[in-house]
Amino acid sequence: MADLLQLLVAGLATGGIYALVAIGFTLLWQTSQTINFAQGEFVMLPAFFVLIGMGYFGLSFWPAVALGGALSVVLLGLVFKKLMVEPMIRHGVLPLVIATIGLAILMKEAVRQFYGADAWPFPVLAATTDVTVFGAVFAVQSLVILAICVAVVVALQLFLGGTRTGRCMQATAQNPTVARLLGIRVERMILYTFLINGALVTVASILITPIYLAKFTNGEWLGLYAFIAAIIGGFNQVRGAIAGGLLLGVVDNFAAVYLSSQYRTAIPLLILIVVVLFRPQGLLGRIEERTV
């Protein structure tokens, strides 16, 4: 029982990270029909920014994180939107999908060129010790990750629901045409979602890299997991991404322990296929009937 609880918390912690990445993914889709195939690489990169800050500029950890975060928000948010999404989205969804596949390759190869193919250790946020609560042993790291994820999600929800800008962003996500008629500066709101995505992937990067080390290939499975989380939960809403992310994290952790390690990665993929085939609107999504 205690083991199960421990496993559950560890799963929720990684699931929380997937949720952060998945939220960014769905936000971009909702506001600007951007399917970002490079989302995984977006998570891989900020950790290297931090390493560069510490290694080349001799900064200590937190200033390096601040530098990495700022760089990520500018490059992965602003520059990504202005240089890639804006010129391409008018051609339709598919060319942008292809271009982000290209971008993923570009980012991966650039990191390999300039930082090598090795896995680099990354500073942990909390001591790698365990605590005992009600007889169950938890890794402090898992608890810290979970707490940060919850804090970020709550902050985001408060912003989206509680501020004027946030509500304007939600209106933009639901229906850009109506939002424009209401006088909302839609372009600016879309830009905000890209900046928020930049911030979310930075947080995810800082949280996940200590576990898996900084490696140029990290994005490959991270992006896939984020998308699976988004699909499972329901692609068109934030709470779907959260639920999907947490579920995926838990399932993945249990699969690693109770199923063959060889086919561990197959479980999320099978879930994805089943959900798309039998409930394409996602577990929490609504069906949108298309009229002709």
Place this chain on the structure above:
Amino acid sequence: MSSVLEVRDLKKSFGGIVAVDGVSFGVEEGEILGIIGPNGSGKSTLFNCILGQLQPTAGEVHLDGRPVTGMRACDLNRLGVSRTFQLLQIFPQLTVRKNLILAGQEHQGTMLSRLAGRPDAGLSAAAERMLGFFRLERLADEHAADLSYGQQKLLDVAMAFMAGPRLALLDEPAGGVNPTMLASLRERLQAINAEQGSTFVVIEHNMEFVMALCNRILVLDEGRVIAQGDPAQVRRDPKVIEAYLGRS
């Protein structure tokens, strides 16, 4: 006289909104039936339900006495029911001629025989006739994207007649077409009706066009039939006047 199309108590709702609310009507062989009604009265949804593009919530559709409710649009088409859409639906990347051949090819042979057969599915002559009939010969090898709006509209209608349908459902064929083109479109439609004996159902906003073209008119409001009869009767019907004036 036999009904080509028979619609019985057709209903369609989206969530809580009832778009079509128990519509029944029949169309006789060779008839041109007009369907009019204010915006949002359920005309296009009715078409989409009849043609298998949307699944009706309740009710039945019969073609030549045979139930075809919810049948897929492609199967219905091959039974001789063709249509146009409210918004222009052509294939802009293809030439005018290819658009027409596409509109006829699935009615020739089987999938396998089409693969083994000629690239034009033996439809070159038919396409040529249709080009001549709609006066598009000169544009046969242009990409449909390069045509003017009126020409594209003609092509759209021509595609619906390429396979010689028994029944054609036209959704606003006159929408956005200039007056000269309009007269020629009406005359072309009447010619097809007279020559091939095919039956039409036409949704239209342009009253003059619809009154001149149709033998009988059905008026829809809020998903229900509120009046029907020949053009003169409908024009005088107070319920029709109210439905139109009461809204605007």
Place this chain on the structure above:
Amino acid sequence: MRHSRSLAAGIMLALGAAFLVVAPLGLKPYGIFILSMWAVMTIAAIGLNLTLGYAGQISLAQAAFVGIGAYLTAYLTTKGWPFWSTYMLGGVSCFAIGWLLGYPALRVQHHYLAFVTLAFNTLVYLIFRNEEWLTGGIYGISNVPRPVVLGWSMNGPREFYYFCLAHLALVSVATWWLLRSPWGLAFVALRENPIRALSLGVDTRRYTLMAFALGAGLGGISGALYAPLVQFIDPTPFALGLSLNLLLMVVLGGSGYFFGPFLGAIVAVLLPEWLRFTEGFYLMGYALLVIVLMAFSPSGLLGLADRLTRPAPRGAP
């Protein structure tokens, strides 16, 4: 103007074909191997171009089909089966699996479809890697024999190159026939406007499945040639990377253009060899090219050439 355009295209085509026939005479075995690889990858890309370029259905599973074809051939020919039987089997079984993979496409489109096919590719890869009793796991299958045709051994690099080239020619002619038949038109209709196509009697469901099945079948054929070409196969080449690469080949060359895959495979298979001195920067340049091309010409290099040389439309305003 139109006339001179097709004349120029014809001349380039004839030159290209002549080059392909003469090239191995002046190349070292490794060069011939690369050229054979180009032919094999072009076949897989032609298949994907049918699915994606013509029928408009995105698929990130083409590497899985190349893998299935390759493993079938490797496994069975090392057990003594004749090549032609495993070749047919590879094509047919991939056709069947591709048909099944098409079912999700009837329900979902675009990115959903992309990720479902991607998931399929990764699952197949896991099977290649983990089912050691069948696939040899990470050790793979070695000593895949090259076929003997009418008593003539294809063992030498030059012979096997011509063998691959002949298959590419065969596949090209068959695809060309298919595309100029009513099927080609139906595929384009499916891509451009499925709802209108349906209303014109095009059975979009059957054509969608057919587009997937045919594309997959060509993937299987490509794999059946790949195994005897490299003579040793392991799971690595059939991971997602190859699927992405094939997708980029098709899009880069010009999706929906008959010669798009040929050109795309040149950029993806031949150019890296010529530009070896650039090392890792080649892939970065390749990725950049894809991004820039998507911004300015989503229909790829051939789309760009088409636009630059197309005469202004006549007639209508």
